[in-house]
Amino acid sequence: MDDHSKTIIHIDVDCFYAQVEMNKNPELKTKPLGIQQKNIVVTSNYVAREYGITKCMLIPEAKKKCPHLELVNGEDLHDYRETSYNITSILQKYSNLVERLGLDENFVDVSRLVDEKIKLSNNITPVGHVFGNTEVLCDCGCTERLMVGSKIAQDIRDQIYKDLNLTTCAGIAHNKILAKIVCSKNKPNNQTTVFPNSASELMLSLSLVKNIPSIGQVTADQLSRLNINTVKELQEASVNDLEKMFGYEKSKNMIEISYGRDVSAVKKSGKPQSIGLEDSCKAITVENEIEVKLLHLLTRLMVLVKEDGRVPKTVKLIVRKFNRNHPQSGTRETRQCNVNTSLFKDLELSENNQKKVMKIIMTLFRKIVDTKKSFHITLLGLSFTKFMEKPTLKNTLNNFLSRDIEVQSVIDIENQSSNSPIHEPCASTSQLADVDSPEHLSKRARFILPEISKDCGDSRIKLGVATLRLNSTESLPEVVDEMVPCPPNANEEVFRALPSDLQSELWEEYRVNRNRDVLQSERPLKKSKNNSILNYIVREKKD
Template structure:
């Protein structure tokens, strides 16, 4: 068994409540609950003494604790800000920090512990220990974990001194055991578990769904094969487990029941998506939907601005309630947005984004039919770094292009590289056949088509006046008969649809013009004798 890693799990005590108590110190001495809708999502330990639990209904909580003070916690802005401050502190000890929600973090401190081990410092165990400590492992993990208890205490002290937040810590040789151990003693304490006590720690849990990674749905599947306790899960035949979970998942679940977790700590970068959701009472009017989405968008734009990156995709989530079968289900739609719309100099960007959002909404909901919405959500994904103020970006914005490789992408017309001669200059010379040669015939047709369409394209910009910023390879050209500013803000899917429609109309016109050009007879030997007869 590999015990070479050293993992610390940091869990902030009643995180939302601590943030609110730091903002308003008078709340420290009163029972405090954080309210979201009609639920107490968390509370401080003073309130928990009255029996207040997570996700308890407010009327029930008030009955248990009439003096309960409620603070609205639906706006997560301050919680997110504080959470990232904690993560930044942890990254000073190791780059291997994995965020788990807003209030938990895993740290792989293996390298740091090995460095301290080489320094031959005195071993001093700090905090609580789970299980028997007399049976030491020969691989050296006992010494490493003892040193890790000192590091964990130091980390918790720094979080307390710099951010005024208390926390719990679990120390073990893998993520699973560290998380379970950290929950053994709360609040503001830490616990270490050595490998020889891993099975004992797992068996101390009440049921298989108390093991991190095994949720309620998975537990219901286990019940189908008669597995209802952790001991039964540890002893179940793997082949039998595979019949309901599949080979890979069965092996993973069985290993978790034995305290085995081979997953590594994955460094957490910036989030891949930034989103907000808001459940609500049934909404059946489009104007109310728009008001709710505008509120979500304004809050979401603040988060995007703080993140610093620019999103390229927006996603809308709608939860619909069916009054006939009393069931709810979610639907989502997404589309690309022009990153330039998020520029600080962009006027009315909220209104432009809302146009796209309502377009997505109308793709999910037929407003002509009755509907009942109980949740709305918005999120931005596919982020890119904002453009830097470099000379290259300045030139891209302000310099005009002097040459273009392909004009087809902009206006759909393929001009000749050199000026086309007038048809009056194509008259045959003496002794020459009055029928034009194939090359001249091709030029004649090209000139005819160009004249046919010169009015149609009079609004198209000259290639020499096109800016570099407008020549993106993945951009969609604006049809000459459309408003460019409006077209620019439309979703890519709508832009492509309009462009394809324009190309079809253009092809039809070109075919018509081609049919109007009088086709001359080719220069054949038969035609020569006919003309000279």
């Protein structure tokens, strides 16, 4: 049985790119406006649509239909992305269940808010348009819930217009598929509610199966080979008719969708799993031009990474080769590999680190394209994936060390009331290695202690805490300008926060001792000396 308990709102911004540009330049509001990407009008305002301008129309054709068409370059998506996230932020004030669809569409599950408001509502009437027959309605309570949902949808749309000066459409229904479809019934700047009894009627209004949002062109072509082209024909089909081609589950789901039955939940959208840019171009045949194009993409991509606030761990390259058999589409190939997060200091690339990343990208390109042979590239794309949160002061090594030392110093001062200085041997790194196995490396081996000095009479020794070589200015052997390997069980964020000389010392300590540690892993750990920092840490934990 179809579940009517939820209230789902689908929000769609009218001619989104065009509205953003009209807000930036109000003079464009009364003029026919097209947003241009390469040689295509990707969208237009409603003034331009009156002249017959349609989505994805070629520029020459659009100019013939509307010679005075104003064109704005829309290849830089920065302002569109920023506005899109501002819209989502407004929606999240009404529900924590907000699912983004591209830049201009969102699903919002307001079921909880409806339950709260319905208790306080009397004489409820729907706001906006209603699709279908309203004479016979369900008595499960969904009618009242959807009416309250229509009021919430109006409030949301009013708030978006007030804060961002953007008009929107809304669809209100008990599931996602119906909310999305009914949203487009009264565009622009309007909203429509559909009740469960009109679900099948709404689906039939789409006429062809390819117009159902969850059915793509490939699936529609497969259905056509089974002589199923209309929504009505899909409703009349059985699972047995479709199972051989699509399998049982997909066949069942398609038939359910054709009746407007959808059990999928609104999934809370977090930050994007990938951040990327693509740029189509006339055929590039020279490797140097490829590198210039990719460098430009990388520079633009780093702007988006900084706005996102996370550190990327993987870079992905997309390449489309010219295909004579399919000149409009071509063949896409991708390659990806991990990148060292320490390259992205403060979410920016220094000149040297930019060269390192470009070297990785060009290596990926040469894996896709044999540069010794002729090639024709018609699209290049770059994206970052697998992000980690940027380290903050709270989780850096220095902060952890200083906090621990402060606490330990107070303990030692209280315990050592004697005025006479205490002279004890300083703990060395070798002593630390005796008590640390590789699995403790990430926690304990962050404390780098100097070798025993001839003079141990400074004030820090009086506190019983060995001198820590933090931000040391001592001269150390010159380190080769290469990435120091991170010990496998260490926290890489913390490890990369260390100065390079300490990274080298820590790696060397791990490398020298790992075989011995493995052999000694089953033996009892040696006790640390009384004044070693490890001893204080353990004692503090016991206390």
